[in-house]
Amino acid sequence: MTSRHKNKTFATLLATLFGGIGLHRFYLHGLGDRWGWLHLSSLAVSGFVTGQWFEQPLLLTAAPLVLSAIAGFVTALVLGLTPDDKWDQAHNPDSGKQSRSSGWLALVLVLTTGLGAISVIAVLARTLDLLFTGGAYG
Template sequence: MTTTHRNKTIATLITAIFGSIGLHRFYLHGAKDVWGWLHFISLPLSLLALAIWPTQQKLFLFAPLLISALIAILEALITGLMPDEKWDLRLNGGSGKKSESTWILAVIIVLTVGVGAIGLIGTIARTFDLLFTGGSYG
């Protein structure tokens, strides 16, 4: 049985941009993927928390979505840095095609590292501000 070929560059790009809502998991594993639905549920859960507690700090209300986004950044790096042979063995076993990564994948990985570092440092800084000063710096 022939399966569809999953492109590693597209999967990495989807993971980096839409990973916090689980779109990459649905692209790679289909609609029955539990981890994809856990990523997806983080957005309505965060919006529900905002509706219930509108006066709370937004960092805590959107924590499920933020955690999902940071996990997605890590998944994008894991996906992008995986060797093509291992990628084909794991996800393209029956497709009959071989993956060939190009420089575009390297650019996506570098940008993902930058965005991930900024997001992680910003999250840590804001969390310490809220926990130790009560949010007096903004």
């Protein structure tokens, strides 16, 4: 029995763009994936907390979603840098096809590194602003 072939570039792109809500987990492991549901629940929890304490800084009330998004960037790098043979062993054992990474994967990895670095720097800057100035700069 052959299963559907899972594309490494597409999984990496999903983790980069939608890692905060776990779409890459559902693509790779199906709807029964607990970690995917945990990522998705961070959206609901952040929305609820932000609605309840809207006067608090958004970084604090949306912290579950922010952490989930940063975890998505790290996961995207791990997925994209996995060698093709190990990728096929883990995600395509019965697909009948072999993965072949291309230049598109390299482009997605560069995008992931840039967006991830910008996100981490922004979170650090805002956290330090809140800690030392009480949010005077934003």
